[in-house]
Amino acid sequence: MPLAPSSDPLSASPPARPVAASGEVQALRQRLAAACQIAVLTGAGMSAESGVPTFRDDSSGYWSQFNPQEMASEAGFRAHPQRVWNWYAHRRAVIARVEPNAGHLALARWSRTHEGRMSVITQNVDGLHQRAGSAGVLALHGELMRNRWLDRPRSCCDLQRVAPGEPPSCPVCGNLLRPAVVWFGEALPASVWQAAEQAAQGAEVLLVVGTSGAVYPAAGLAQIARRSGAHVVVINTQATELDAVASQCLTGSAARLLPALFD
Ligand code: OAD
DSSP states (O other): OBOEESSOTTOOOOOBOOOOOHHHHHHHHHHHHHOSOEEEEEOGGGGGGGTOOOSSSTTTSGGGTSOHHHHSSHHHHHHSHHHHHHHHHHHHHHHHTOOOOHHHHHHHHHHHHSTTSEEEEEOOOSOHHHHHTOSSOEETTEEEEEEEESSOOOTTOOTTSOBOSSSOBOTTTOOBEEEEEOOTTSBOOHHHHHHHHHHHHHOSEEEEESOOSOEETTTHHHHHHHHTTOEEEEEESBOOTTTTTOSEEEESOHHHHHHHHHO
């Protein structure tokens, strides 16, 4: 299934909701402690408190400044390779200078002390869950810090020997390097998607953290989990497109609520 927004990718975020009450947090904390399998689906809001911009937040989101079809599609890259490469270079510089936040760290600590009970599935390409110490992270949209070839690599294409440029290229055939992220219209890595579907189907609780739920197939994991009987919890600072699917919505930031639920 190709990566696609559910509606207008530029649509503004919905309004803020009242903050989660401590009783609600305590009850969910107990449910999580008792669950054999927990899945966590994260989006850009997970890394917002680390200093990484989101995509659809009103004035600070990337898509309020850039056109996703130009910056996150193969056609956009082929049309303006230098411009798109440099935008990803800028995003790489942003994530190189930030650190995992208290939310990433709480998930990583809990998964280490409760081995085999938590699957972390992320739409984020920033690697912050992995840097926090979560193992086996399912990175649905790829990894920003890695590159791959734009066209099918030939025998001359060697990632260790590239001609410098914006973007770098194969010195023999001119094949261009591109970031190893999933762009709109492209398929998610099949094995990662299958593992994510399985984790959603097998979860007793699915936490949907810091995502607008505007991009499929990732957002569909909430429906998959709910149909399989999971308690689906949306954790976000604002209303999302997945609130209607959720068993429960907790309003608050990822870096505040995840430590309260797991530490
Ligand atoms: P969005 O920018 O669409 O949504 C970010 C969500 O995080 C919003 O619902 C915010 O309300 C919420 N949020 C912001 N700060 C938060 C915080 N501190 N704690 C909790 N929630 C917070 O980002 P995604 O849903 O991740 O794909 O977007 C999905 C995909 O669309 C991305 O992977 C990207 C984008 O286009 C590609 O570029 C291919």
